[in-house]
Amino acid sequence: TISNKHIFYKMSNENSPTSAQPVDVSKLQDGGVTKIILKEGVGENQPTNGSKVTVHYTGKLLDGTVFDSSHNHGQKFTFNLGKGEVIKAWDCGVASMKRGEVCELTCKPEYAYGSSGSPPKIPPNSTLIFEVELFDWEGEDLTSDKGVIREVLKTGDEDYMTPNDGALVEVLILGKYNDTVFDNRTAKYNVGEGDDLTPPAVDIAVKKMKKNEHCRITVAPQYGFGAEGCSALSVPPYAHLVYELTLLSFEKSKEAWECTDERLEQSEIAKEKGTSFVKQQNYKRAITQYKKISTLLEHHDAKEDGSEEDKELIGRWKKMKLAGYLNIALCQNKEKLHLDAIHSCEEAIKLDVNNEKAYYRMGEAMYGQHDYNDAKAKFAKVLEINPNNKLAKQFIQRCDIEIKKIKQKEMKTFRGMFDKFAQEDEKEKARAKAAKKSA
Numbered sequence: 001t002i003s004n005k006h007i008f009y010k011m012s013n014e015n016s017p018t019s020a021q022p023v024d025v026s027k028l029q030d031g032g033v034t035k036i037i038l039k040e041g042v043g044e045n046q047p048t049n050g051s052k053v054t055v056h057y058t059g060k061l062l063d064g065t066v067f068d069s070s071h072n073h074g075q076k077f078t079f080n081l082g083k084g085e086v087i088k089a090w091d092c093g094v095a096s097m098k099r100g101e102v103c104e105l106t107c108k109p110e111y112a113y114g115s116s117g118s119p120p121k122i123p124p125n126s127t128l129i130f131e132v133e134l135f136d137w138e139g140e141d142l143t144s145d146k147g148v149i150r151e152v153l154k155t156g157d158e159d160y161m162t163p164n165d166g167a168l169v170e171v172l173i174l175g176k177y178n179d180t181v182f183d184n185r186t187a188k189y190n191v192g193e194g195d196d197l198t199p200p201a202v203d204i205a206v207k208k209m210k211k212n213e214h215c216r217i218t219v220a221p222q223y224g225f226g227a228e229g230c231s232a233l234s235v236p237p238y239a240h241l242v243y244e245l246t247l248l249s250f251e252k253s254k255e256a257w258e259c260t261d262e263r264l265e266q267s268e269i270a271k272e273k274g275t276s277f278v279k280q281q282n283y284k285r286a287i288t289q290y291k292k293i294s295t296l297l298e299h300h301d302a303k304e305d306g307s308e309e310d311k312e313l314i315g316r317w318k319k320m321k322l323a324g325y326l327n328i329a330l331c332q333n334k335e336k337l338h339l340d341a342i343h344s345c346e347e348a349i350k351l352d353v354n355n356e357k358a359y360y361r362m363g364e365a366m367y368g369q370h371d372y373n374d375a376k377a378k379f380a381k382v383l384e385i386n387p388n389n390k391l392a393k394q395f396i397q398r399c400d401i402e403i404k405k406i407k408q409k410e411m412k413t414f415r416g417m418f419d420k421f422a423q424e425d426e427k428e429k430a431r432a433k434a435a436k437k438s439a
Contacts (some may be wrong), residue, residue: 022106025096026089031087032111041098041134048152049082050140053094056133067121076135087112090130097134098264105130124252139218142208147220148201156247163207166253167191171206172246173198175233182233186248192288193273197233200284202243209247217243260313262385267320270296274327283331290331293324294347322351331363331366341365356385360392367395372402404414 022034047053054076059067070077080093089107097103109115109125117124139151163169168190175183183197191203201223209215219241221227229237274289300317301308310412325348332341345362348355363378376399382392 011223023096025091025092025105026111032108033092034106035093035096036104036106037101038104038131039100039102039133041101043098045139045151046098046142047081047095047134048155049095050150050152051081051137052078052139052141053081053137054078054135055094056135058131060129061122062127062129068231080140081137083115089128090132093130094132094134097132099134099136102133105132118144132439138207139216142204142217143223147222147223148204149218150205150208151216152213153216153244154212154214156213159210162210163191163250163251164252165207165245165288167190167250168253169206169250170248171202172248173202174244176242176244177235177239182235183243190253192285192292194285196280196282197230199230199241201241202245203288205243205245206247209245211247211249214244214246217245219243260297260300260302260317264316264320267293267296267324271320271323271327274331278327278331281334283334287328287331287335290324290328293320297321297324318351322348322355325351325357326361329358329365333361333364336368338365338368356382356389359385360389363392363395367399370402372399372406375399376403 002104024031024033025035026032039049055078056076058066058071060066070346079090082091084091087107089105089111092111093103093105093107107128107130109127112128113122113126115124118244122128129365139149142148142150164199168188170186170188172186173183174181179181181342187194187198189195189198191206194203199219201219204223205215205217221238221240224239224241225233225235225237227237229235229239233242270289270292274286277283277289297317297320300314302313302317304310304314317335325344329341329344329348332344334339342362342365343366348358352358359378359381363375363382366372366375376396379392382389383396386392
């Protein structure tokens with residue numbers, strides 16, 4: 001059904017792209033979702049999968065009955081495109097729109113609510129009509145804290161393959177700071193093992209890309225070059241960056257290692273790479289390598305009560321996994337990720353309840369969070385395990401100093417409060433005395 005409004009658009013726009021000619025926008029081109037543009041949008045860009053889009057909509061049955069409208073809710077509707085949060089028709093239709101566009105989507109049941117419908121308002125096997133206005137969208141948030149936002153400028157190949165950790169990738173990199181290009185090169189490297197000129201944000205984005213995809217990412221400092229900046233690229237500290245990336249090719253790293261022995265070999269390689277990054281003080285990349293160990297060694301295939309060979313394998317597995325967590329904690333403390341470091345130490349203690357390094361690094365993390373009493377308790381535990389640990393003794397002394405400072409500060413605060421109350425009492429007594437005399 002086409003309303004009078006649609007006829008008006010058709011009469012006034014017969015020679016324009018906004019004429020009321022339905023276009024099939026379904027992914028399979030099976031006529032399941034057709035679109036009529038009622039008002040042209042602006043620009044050339046369209047939202048892509050993962051974009052957070054903001055729309056107004058009105059939904060009708062074929063007989064014109066309105067079953068839902070965001071206008072009636074008093075606010076615009078927001079959802080993440082291509083993530084299955086809405087009916088299939090919307091994921092297809094809204095992806096075809098531009099900013100400011102108003103369109104009518106006609107959606108067959110298989111792209112809407114199917115044979116079940118959505119009682120009581122939508123009967124089974126209903127074809128639905130939606131009028132949708134697209135206001136704006138944000139790129140896909142790849143880090144959940146808006147630290148890396150991606151906009152796909154050109155979609156990649158039609159498959160589901162993307163690079164994994166360790167994949168050999170070839171990427172065209174264009175980096176900008178304040179609209180000035182500071183990096184323009186083709187880089188070939190293994191994901192997670194790039195050089196100091198390639199910030200973590202690039203790896204985060206590349207692992208989401210398909211071959212031949214071209215995207216733009218906006219990067220917060222913590223995923224760029226952080227507090228240090230990058231003097232080699234003339235990037236200052238705490239810089240917000242923009243990158244355009246094109247994934248030219250990639251070869252996935254093998255993930256399904258056949259047995260525990262193979263996984264231990266790969267863990268040793270990851271450990272060596274992590275240690276190399278630690279020596280370069282590149283702690284973020286070191287963490288990425290060390291985390292591979294816990295992934296590779298999630299489980300083992302040896303029997304706990306098996307042969308001597310099984311017991312030896314379990315011992316190697318436990319030792320390597322423990323080293324991974326301890327090294328992660330060390331790097332997290334260096335990066336001031338103290339809560340994460342505490343969690344890594346807890347995982348290490350599950351493997352070895354009397355591990356000196358685990359308690360020491362947990363104490364360091366708690367000290368870094370100014371939890372001096374808890375930190376002191378952890379360093380005391382270190383001394384239970386090894387009474388000769390001089391660094392733990394020094395940390396206990398430092399904790400005592402900080403605890404004393406806090407107590408002195410609290411006493412000073414309370415003393416000031418008591419003095420203030422005493423002064424108020426004296427003033428009150430003076431006022432009462434004066435009032436008595438005047439009476």
